[in-house]
Each structure stands twice: as structure tokens, then as C-alpha cells.
Amino acid sequence: MSAPGSKRVLITFARSFLTLDLARLMSAAGHDVTVVDSIGLPVSRFSNATSAFVKVPSPTFEPRAYCRELARIVTEREIDLLIPVHEETDIIAMLRADFPDTCELFLSDFEVENNLHNKFEFQRVLAERGIPTLKFAQVRSQDDLEALDFDTPFALKECYSRGSQKVYKVTPGDLPTDIEFSPTNPWIAQEWMKGTPYCSYSVCRDGEVLAHTLYPVGYAIDGRSCIAFDAIEHAGILDWITSFVKQLNFTGQVGFDFIEDSEGNLFTIECNPRGTSGIMLFEPHNRVDRAFTGEATELITPDPGTRKMIGFGMGLYGWTKASRNGRTMREFVRDFRAYDDVITNRRDRLPAFMMVVAYIDIARMCFKYRVGLAEAFMHDHEWDGVAIEP
Missing domain, CATH: 3.30.1490 (Dna Ligase; domain 1)
Known part of the structure; x- marks a missing residue:
């Protein structure tokens, strides 16, 4: 029996560690979690935090069929809240009329989502509002x-x-x-500006930031895509996000990439209006689920000093010179032992054991689409601006 106030939640992109972590956070708070993906063996499928997994069409290559199937699952499983994780967010926003009114879609209108996703349009939006840009x-x-x-x-x-x-x-x-x-x-x-880079993650509802975290760019694949995360605070960045989100009346998950110059000036490089790695810095006792359900009465943040890593990514890339960002191999070994892995969880052990199995489908896509491992991971959940008729 579900706990009082619990919801039936559907989370997309089940192959992602973000989805795995969000499913664990929602389940720990008493919510019933269903996950979906276009591959058959995503890592979240093996988690005891999920009550069901459903294989669905690819949102990139079959967007209409994808949304119809999500709508069917929403109706069949009486889903209260649908949380998209990757770029299927844009597709669901575009085809939101396909979904029953009984389910809340945790996203904003398509125009808002697209203006944030499109890197040029995002900078144009900033300039129109008088916000300094590069x-x-x-x-x-x-x-x-x-x-x-x-x-x-x-x-x-x-x-x-x-x-x-x-x-x-x-x-x-x-x-x-x-x-x-x-x-x-x-x-x-x-x-191209030199400075200190930061990545943010926020959960917003009706223009209000309800959960937030920030991490510097440390260990990162080729110095860009983070694979280790340290929760820090930056009042200027939080104020920037709070003001901007309010202007757009934004609802959904959102991440911004910032750079701060030597004089303390902030510039926003780009925006990701969807889930980002910051969700992995929250623990069950932080109750970030309340930000998604609208029950938060104060800003929810991770515990100070929280350090997480994608252990699989650190093992593959973190030790390389391009990913260490000036750190020595000795420092890498020290940090690898000190950071908590987001996949390994003593209360939910199977996903870590099934990682090799989970990556079989990803490896197949490398050959199918003739792309590298990192590209294959996202390839059939990307959206590149192609209009889809309702």
C-alpha cells in the first residue's frame, strides 16, 4: 500500500544514472516509480527502487509512437507525475496534447523549453532581458x-x-x-573566455527554485563533461538562477553552465532544461522529491561537502591527463577512493552488478549508429530542432 501523499511517478531514460538516482530518491520517499527506455536492459530496470520497467519506442526516431506509448502507460498505471530526464523533454512538450489531464508533465511549454535548449536562442533570450552575455x-x-x-x-x-x-x-x-x-x-x-567554470542544477515549479545545487568543473571527460561532483555554494549564481527562472515562470529541471571571470563577473554559457548530474548530489534524507511534487516549503540543497562520482566514468576516463584538470595521478587515486559512487548503493546493489549487462545495448548502438560510446548513450534520445506535427 502506498504511503499517504505518495504519487505514482513515471521517469524516462532509464539507462541514465540520473534516472537511477532520481528513482531511488523518489522511492525512498514512498513514491511508486515506473521507468521507461527504448533499450531493453537499462541500468534502472535492475533497481529495487522501480516497481516497473516498460520498453518504449525511440523518442528521436519515433517521436509520435513514443509519446503515444507514454500516454498509454500513464493511463494504464494511473501515473500522477511524469518526469522527463533527457532531450525527450522537448518532444513531450511539443506533443503534450497526447497526454491525459490526470497526469502532470514536469516541464514547461515547448516555446520555453526550446528557447533554453537552443544555444543561440538562449543567448538571445538573455540579451533581450539585458543580462550580460559573451x-x-x-x-x-x-x-x-x-x-x-x-x-x-x-x-x-x-x-x-x-x-x-x-x-x-x-x-x-x-x-x-x-x-x-x-x-x-x-x-x-x-x-571563448578564461575563468572558473561551474555547473548548476535546480528543480523549479511555477517560476520558483525549490531545490538547487552547484558544482565546479573538476574531473571531466576531455575537461568538459563532469564525472565527479562536489556540492558547493555560490550566492551570486543562486540569485541569478532565482531571478531568471522567475522571469520565465519556469517549471522543470534545469542546469546552467557558468563561467566567472577574475573580477567576479558571471556569464552563462548555455542551459540544459532537463535533468543534469546535480541530482546525484542529493541524499534521501534531503527529500528532494518535495520539489518535484510541489510540497517544498524551503530551498532544498545537498548536505555541505557532499562528493559523488560516476565510478564507471572515472574508471574509464578520470585518470587521463585531459580529464584530471591539472591533478596528478596520486591525487586521482586519492579522490577515487574518497568520492562516493552514485551507482553503488548498499540498499540497492543489483544495478552495480548489472552494469556490464546494461551496457550491452549501448555497445550495440555504437555499431548500429557508428558513433562512440558517449554518443551512443544518448543518440536515440536526442532532439535537434526538427518539428514534429501533433
Whole structure:
């Protein structure tokens, strides 16, 4: 029997460690958790925090079928709250009319979601609100690239991209000539600035930040995608997020990438309007579930000094020079022993034991789509701006 006040929750992208951790947090608070994925053996399927797993179509390649199946599961299992984790968020927002009114979709309207996801549109939104930005420009063709008036190095990346994929550091006068341009996914040129990088994670409802954490970029794949996380506080960043979220009346999970210059000025590089690794810094006693259900009466934050890592990622990449960010191998070994692994859990041991099995389907996608392991992990849950008719 469910506990009083508990909800039936559906969480997407069950292969993700974010989903695994969120499922554990929701289950520990008494909620009934169903997870879905387009692969058959996602790691969250093996967790005792989930009451059911359902294989569904790929949101990238079969978006209408995906949403119809989610709607069927919502009705059949009497789901109260649907929490999307990755870029299926945009697709669900676009096709939200497919879902019954009895279930709350934990996201914002499609226009808001898209303006945050699209890296150029996000910078435009900031500029329109008078929020300081780094210099930026949209690039749709080689002619646009050659016409840029940047006189300092700049980043060049697709407007719809994730996981720091395809990020070029370009020096004026030495422009790349092999960029592939898509009519639905242009590129953004953005000033490259040195400073201290931070990543945030917040859970918001109706323009209010109900849960929040922040971590510096430490161990990271190629210096960009974090695989170890230290919960810290930064009042300026929290104030920035609180103000911005209120302006948009945003509902959902959201992460921002910040850089702080030597004078303490903050600039926001990009936004991820979906789940990010910050969720893994919360413990069951923090009761972050109350932020999702709207029951929080104060800002929920992780315990000070919380340190987590994706042990699998640290083992594969963390020891490399590009990922250590200046740390020695001795420091890596020390930190590897000190950080808590987000997958290993003494109350939920099976996911850690089944990691190899869970990655069989990911490995298959490497061959199917001819991409690397990191790209294959997300490939069939990405959305690159292609319109989907309701």
C-alpha cells in the first residue's frame, strides 16, 4: 500500500544514472516509480527502487509512437507525475496534447523549453532581458563563418548539441573548412573566455527554485563533461538562477553552465532544461522529491561537502591527463577512493552488478549508429530542432 501523499511517478531514460538516482530518491520517499527506455536492459530496470520497467519506442526516431506509448502507460498505471530526464523533454512538450489531464508533465511549454535548449536562442533570450552575455553569433553556412567579426578565439558548436560534443575552439584567421551545416541545426559562435567554470542544477515549479545545487568543473571527460561532483555554494549564481527562472515562470529541471571571470563577473554559457548530474548530489534524507511534487516549503540543497562520482566514468576516463584538470595521478587515486559512487548503493546493489549487462545495448548502438560510446548513450534520445506535427 502506498504511503499517504505518495504519487505514482513515471521517469524516462532509464539507462541514465540520473534516472537511477532520481528513482531511488523518489522511492525512498514512498513514491511508486515506473521507468521507461527504448533499450531493453537499462541500468534502472535492475533497481529495487522501480516497481516497473516498460520498453518504449525511440523518442528521436519515433517521436509520435513514443509519446503515444507514454500516454498509454500513464493511463494504464494511473501515473500522477511524469518526469522527463533527457532531450525527450522537448518532444513531450511539443506533443503534450497526447497526454491525459490526470497526469502532470514536469516541464514547461515547448516555446520555453526550446528557447533554453537552443544555444543561440538562449543567448538571445538573455540579451533581450539585458543580462550580460559573451559575444555570440549564429552561423548557418561557411559564408556566415567567414563573415564573423571575432578578433579573439571563440567556441563553435551546434545550437542543438549535448555532452560537449563537436565543440571547436576557433582562432580568427584559422577557420575550419569541414563543418557540416544543417538547415534545422545551425551553429553558434561564442566568445571563448578564461575563468572558473561551474555547473548548476535546480528543480523549479511555477517560476520558483525549490531545490538547487552547484558544482565546479573538476574531473571531466576531455575537461568538459563532469564525472565527479562536489556540492558547493555560490550566492551570486543562486540569485541569478532565482531571478531568471522567475522571469520565465519556469517549471522543470534545469542546469546552467557558468563561467566567472577574475573580477567576479558571471556569464552563462548555455542551459540544459532537463535533468543534469546535480541530482546525484542529493541524499534521501534531503527529500528532494518535495520539489518535484510541489510540497517544498524551503530551498532544498545537498548536505555541505557532499562528493559523488560516476565510478564507471572515472574508471574509464578520470585518470587521463585531459580529464584530471591539472591533478596528478596520486591525487586521482586519492579522490577515487574518497568520492562516493552514485551507482553503488548498499540498499540497492543489483544495478552495480548489472552494469556490464546494461551496457550491452549501448555497445550495440555504437555499431548500429557508428558513433562512440558517449554518443551512443544518448543518440536515440536526442532532439535537434526538427518539428514534429501533433
